[in-house]
Amino acid sequence: MGISRDSQHKRRLTGGKRPHHHKKRKHEMGRQMAMTKIGPKRIHPVRCRGGNMKFRGIRLDTGNYSWGSEVCTRKTRILDVVYNASNNELVRTKTLVKGAIVQVDAT
Numbered sequence: 001m002g003i004s005r006d007s008q009h010k011r012r013l014t015g016g017k018r019p020h021h022h023k024k025r026k027h028e029m030g031r032q033m034a035m036t037k038i039g040p041k042r043i044h045p046v047r048c049r050g051g052n053m054k055f056r057g058i059r060l061d062t063g064n065y066s067w068g069s070e071v072c073t074r075k076t077r078i079l080d081v082v083y084n085a086s087n088n089e090l091v092r093t094k095t096l097v098k099g100a101i102v103q104v105d106a107t
Contacts, residue, residue, distance in 0.1 A: 003030035036060055036096040038078055060096060065104055077105035 006028040011017055027049065039059035046054045066073040083101040084090040090097060 003032065004028050005030045033097075034058060038081070038094050038096065057096075063096075063102075063104075065102075076107070079103045079105060 004024050006024065008018065008020060031046070034056040036057045037059050038061060040061055042057075042059040044056045044058055046056055048054050060078065062075055062077055064073060064075050078096070080103040081091050081094045081096065081100055082103050084095075084097065085099065086097070090100065096102070
């Protein structure tokens with residue numbers, strides 16, 4: 001359990017340090033990002049709390065995109081990652097993340 005979503009490590013509002021009263025718990029666990037690339041569909045199932053499943057997209061080639069001015073939403077093919085405000089490396093490596101500007105197929 002390396003990645004943690006706890007608030008133990010944070011300081012108090014006054015700036016003082018909080019005492020550590022327990023070690024890391026499983027429900028505080030976080031996971032590495034999927035780093036989804038453009039390519040033929042490859043999805044890995046991940047077991048979550050309560051035995052539920054989440055699905056990590058390792059590679060994707062299609063997505064559900066909306067065209068605001070034309071008021072239409074279609075499942076279209078992803079061609080390229082054009083811009084990402086958070087990191088230029090994600091554009092260079094063509095990584096699909098939330099908020100990335102992508103070029104989609106016109107049909």
